[in-house]
Amino acid sequence: MAGSGKAHLRPEGETVLRVEDLNVEFPVGHNRTVYAVSGISFDIAAGETLGLVGESGCGKSTTGRAILQLPRPTSGSVKLKQTDLMALDGEAMRATRTDLQMIFQDPISSLNPRRMIGEIVAEPLAVWGPFDEDEQWKIVANMLDAVGIDPGVARYKRPHEFSGGQCQRISIARALVMEPELIICDEPVSALDVSVQAQILNMLEDLKAQYGLTLVFIAHDLAVVKNISDRVAVMYLGKMCEVSESDELYANPAHPYTSLLLGSIPVPDPTADLDDTVMAEGELPSPLAPPSGCRFRTRCPLADEICERVEPQMRRVNDDHYVACHHPLVDADPATEVSLTN
Amino acid sequence: MTVVGSDTERLTRADNAEPLLVVKDLKTHFKIDAGIVKAVDGVSFELERGKTLGIVGESGSGKTVLSRSVMRLNIASNVINTGSIRYDGVELIDKSSKQMQKLWGVEMAMVFQDPMTSLNPVVRVGRQLTEHLRYHLGVGKAESRANAIELLRSVKIPEPESRIDNYPHEMSGGMRQRVCIAIALACGPKMLFADEPTTALDVTVQHQILNLLATQQQDRFMTMIMVTHDLGVVAGRTDEIAVMYAGKVVEKAPTPSLFADMRHPYTQALLWSIPKVSQPKHTRLSAIAGRPPDLINPPSGCSFSPRCPYAQDKCREEEPPLVAASTPGHEFACWYPVGSPENQEAYDRNLAAGVAVTLAAEGRITATEELTSDIIAADLINDVIDISNDEVGN
Ligand SMILES: Nc1ncnc2c1ncn2[C@@H]1O[C@H](COP(=O)(O)OP(=O)(O)OP(=O)(O)O)[C@@H](O)[C@H]1O
Ligand SMILES: Nc1ncnc2c1ncn2[C@@H]1O[C@H](COP(=O)(O)OP(=O)(O)OP(=O)(O)O)[C@@H](O)[C@H]1O
Ligand code: SF4
Ligand code: SF4
Ligand SMILES: [Mg+2]
Ligand SMILES: [Mg+2]
Numbered sequence: 133m134a135g136s137g138k139a140h141l142r143p144e145g146e147t148v149l150r151v152e153d154l155n156v157e158f159p160v161g162h163n164r165t166v167y168a169v170s171g172i173s174f175d176i177a178a179g180e181t182l183g184l185v186g187e188s189g190c191g192k193s194t195t196g197r198a199i200l201q202l203p204r205p206t207s208g209s210v211k212l213k214q215t216d217l218m219a220l221d222g223e224a225m226r227a228t229r230t231d232l233q234m235i236f237q238d239p240i241s242s243l244n245p246r247r248m249i250g251e252i253v254a255e256p257l258a259v260w261g262p263f264d265e266d267e268q269w270k271i272v273a274n275m276l277d278a279v280g281i282d283p284g285v286a287r288y289k290r291p292h293e294f295s296g297g298q299c300q301r302i303s304i305a306r307a308l309v310m311e312p313e314l315i316i317c318d319e320p321v322s323a324l325d326v327s328v329q330a331q332i333l334n335m336l337e338d339l340k341a342q343y344g345l346t347l348v349f350i351a352h353d354l355a356v357v358k359n360i361s362d363r364v365a366v367m368y369l370g371k372m373c374e375v376s377e378s379d380e381l382y383a384n385p386a387h388p389y390t391s392l393l394l395g396s397i398p399v400p401d402p403t404a405d406l407d408d409t410v411m412a413e414g415e416l417p418s419p420l421a422p423p424s425g426c427r428f429r430t431r432c433p434l435a436d437e438i439c440e441r442v443e444p445q446m447r448r449v450n451d452d453h454y455v456a457c458h459h460p461l462v463d464a465d466p467a468t469e470v471s472l473t474n
Numbered sequence: 475m476t477v478v479g480s481d482t483e484r485l486t487r488a489d490n491a492e493p494l495l496v497v498k499d500l501k502t503h504f505k506i507d508a509g510i511v512k513a514v515d516g517v518s519f520e521l522e523r524g525k526t527l528g529i530v531g532e533s534g535s536g537k538t539v540l541s542r543s544v545m546r547l548n549i550a551s552n553v554i555n556t557g558s559i560r561y562d563g564v565e566l567i568d569k570s571s572k573q574m575q576k577l578w579g580v581e582m583a584m585v586f587q588d589p590m591t592s593l594n595p596v597v598r599v600g601r602q603l604t605e606h607l608r609y610h611l612g613v614g615k616a617e618s619r620a621n622a623i624e625l626l627r628s629v630k631i632p633e634p635e636s637r638i639d640n641y642p643h644e645m646s647g648g649m650r651q652r653v654c655i656a657i658a659l660a661c662g663p664k665m666l667f668a669d670e671p672t673t674a675l676d677v678t679v680q681h682q683i684l685n686l687l688a689t690q691q692q693d694r695f696m697t698m699i700m701v702t703h704d705l706g707v708v709a710g711r712t713d714e715i716a717v718m719y720a721g722k723v724v725e726k727a728p729t730p731s732l733f734a735d736m737r738h739p740y741t742q743a744l745l746w747s748i749p750k751v752s753q754p755k756h757t758r759l760s761a762i763a764g765r766p767p768d769l770i771n772p773p774s775g776c777s778f779s780p781r782c783p784y785a786q787d788k789c790r791e792e793e794p795p796l797v798a799a800s801t802p803g804h805e806f807a808c809w810y811p812v813g814s815p816e817n818q819e820a821y822d823r824n825l826a827a828g829v830a831v832t833l834a835a836e837g838r839i840t841a842t843e844e845l846t847s848d849i850i851a852a853d854l855i856n857d858v859i860d861i862s863n864d865e866v867g868n
Contacts, residue, residue, distance in 0.1 A: 187676035187677070187679075188676050295765060297765075325532045325533045325703070326532065326744065326747050326748050327532060327744075327747050327761060327762035327765070328761075328765070329747075330747040330748070330749075330759035330760065330761035330762070331761040333749065333759055334759055334761055337756065337758070352676065353677075353749075354677065354751060355748070355749040355750055355751045356749050358751055358753075358755055359749035359753070359755060359756065359757060359759070360755075360756070361755060362755065378755040379754055379755055382751055392678055393677060393678060394751065395681075396677045396678045396680065396681035397677060397706065397751055398680070398681075398684070398704060398706030398707045398709065398710065398711075399706050399709065399710070399750070399751070399752070400705040400706045400709045400733070400745060400748065400750065401709055401733060401752075402709045402710060402730050402733050403733075404709070404710060406710045406711075415632075415648070415649070416646065
């Protein structure tokens with residue numbers, strides 16, 4: 133099966149999570165299938181933040197949820213350290229979920245409105261221990277304090293008594309109490325005002341330094357993703373286009389889609405050039421019938437006959453910079469070209 | 475009854491060459507059970523023909539209420555509108571909805587954030603467009619369909635002849651927003667209000683839509699008000715920017731001077747708090763402490779004072795008026811404006827007195843405090859200090 137290549141994966145011992153050839157398909161009416169995620173591979177090292185960006189519907193959330201086996205992916209492998217999550221039965225997977233936590237976009241609706249903050253944050257502990265209530269509260273209070281919420285005051289309050297930013301802090305505290313191996317943050321700041329967004333981003337960076345967190349950070353805002361991520365993966369229509377160390381990606385985008393994304397960002401600087409080329413005019417194709425070959429070809433100014441026929445494979449352009457494109461904007465590393473043809 | 479845009483009025487207008495829109499001391503207050511929400515509280519601005527004004531500010535600062543009030547869409551028994559809105563030489567503040575009906579669509583039109591809320595989901599987009607044309611322009615059925623197709627083409631909808639028969643849900647978000655723009659443009663308005671027209675859209679689609687608005691504005695010589703929380707969106711696409719805070723304009727300037735020489739601490743904080751692609755990864759952001767104030771009981775003096783790192787006693791006692799900056803058209807309301815020696819002194823004084831630190835920690839929930847106040851992470855202490863470092867670096 134045509135995957136998107138794995139040249140960007142690092143040796144297995146160096147990573148916490150390794151996802152290979154991940155496919156997620158959703159059967160929909162009339163015997164049709166949504167090809168939400170198609171043959172993507174990526175990995176995450178301990179203490180690293182991997183940013184996942186791309187436009188609405190490209191499969192970011194599906195990828196995040198697939199790591200948690202929610203739902204179980206159609207095919208591929210998802211390895212958390214030595215454990216293949218795809219091979220675990222339901223019960224074993226539930227136990228493993230304490231190592232994997234998720235934070236969602238809408239903080240208010242992701243917290244149970246009827247429960248008090250003290251209980252909400254203690255929820256995972258109530259299931260997995262420690263079971264001693266004083267011990268639980270000690271952990272919870274510690275975590276609330278770390279996210280800037282006074283534990284004594286918040287303990288007996290309910291979510292609606294807090295603002296969106298405060299609720300997001302509380303859900304982060306809840307995700308942290310189990311000391312997970314990996315936290316998947318799905319658009320955690322997208323619903324917040326810029327000032328609150330900055331508070332949460334700073335706090336995540338601090339928590340990362342303090343607890344050595346490993347994060348998948350999903351967002352559609354490219355500036356936010358760059359700010360928080362060590363490495364960034366760009367997705368388009370269920371495929372991975374480009375993976376790179378963040379600064380390098382933004383300085384030298386190699387994939388035409390990345391370049392289009394970067395050219396579309398409104399920059400808070402009136403002297404910056406506005407790119408008003410028509411390149412962006414196309415519409416996103418349907419994930420029910422993705423284009424053959426390179427999925428971006430219907431909007432790509434560089435597309436040619438080979439792009440229609442052959443799916444581009446991931447290859448190296450630079451130190452930690454990989455792209456899946458037949459005609460990358462940055463010269464590919466000749467060494468990997470050779471290894472590809474082998 | 476005078477109708478705006480009647481020939482005699484236009485003639486008088488042409489002589490005195492008044493700006494298309496002159497808003498003076500506009501207030502919109504909502505009476506609710508808890509009290510009076512001062513959503514817009516004394517806003518004044520002028521807008522010349524063909525120009526674009528950007529209105530920015532955090533959520534709840536009054537951007538939407540202001541633009542709706544200028545269009546006289548905020549008319550209800552619990553709404554108090556005062557001040558003056560002169561549009562094309564005619565006072566609108568005392569016009570009823572019925573009188574305004576003649577202006578809506580024809581003189582002024584609005585594009586909203588969520589195209590789904592302004593489109594009727596069970597009516598084909600073509601009919602939504604043609605009904606509008608027939609109501610306002612009185613054109614016949616066949617002609618209005620032809621016009622509608624042309625309009626869809628002008629907003630770059632591919633194959634408009636077949637798309638005209640789509641229902642909104644058969645279109646992508648970007649296409650739906652194009653349809654909304656087509657409807658807004660249908661009767662050739664002189665003034666277009668766009669309230670977060672691209673906030674719900676992807677970045678490449680946002681780029682397309684903003685380009686579309688810009689070309690349409692040029693082609694039709696429209697005057698535009700663009701409301702957004704995104705300083706990036708207004709930076710490249712407006713002539714002037716008004717920064718709103720708690721229902722007031724705290725700084726207003728031609729776009730280049732606003733960015734080159736911002737004077738209000740809130741404008742500065744807004745710009746510094748957003749991550750930028752030009753910065754290296756992991757750049758620490760200067761978060762703004764706390765949250766916008768309660769509009770029913772706003773703080774005394776300067777409404778930004780509880781969050782401002784430069785705040786002094788005077789700020790908490792006296793409200794700063796809008797004053798002129800050195801560049802023509804640039805105004806700000808602050809006692810200790812950014813870039814002035816007084817500002818540096820105020821900051822140093824706060825730092826020495828530990829006020830900057832207290833200020834940042836103040837909102838944190840403590841056992842004695844009521845929950846209505848905000849929580850601020852301890853890390854904000856660092857951010858306030860970051861601001862001072864940048865300041866010294868400049
Ligand atoms: N349960 C489902 N059934 C059918 N299709 C689905 C399902 N979940 C997701 N999809 C489809 O899969 C594709 C990927 O969706 P996903 O939510 O992962 O995108 P995303 O990148 O997270 O987008 P957004 O930025 O809008 O959150 C979309 O086309 C979506 O409509
Ligand atoms: N009909 C109403 N009755 C009472 N209060 C209202 C009403 N409409 C708006 N408000 C209040 O007026 C204030 C300003 O609201 P507005 O919608 O103008 O903010 P905004 O700047 O557009 O924010 P956003 O970025 O979230 O759209 C808010 O506090 C809001 O709750
Ligand atoms: S493979 Fe071809 S179509 Fe795809 S991005 Fe590269 S040049 Fe464009
Ligand atoms: S310095 Fe004073 S007047 Fe100026 S914004 Fe701060 S609090 Fe308001
Ligand atoms: Mg998503
Ligand atoms: Mg609004």
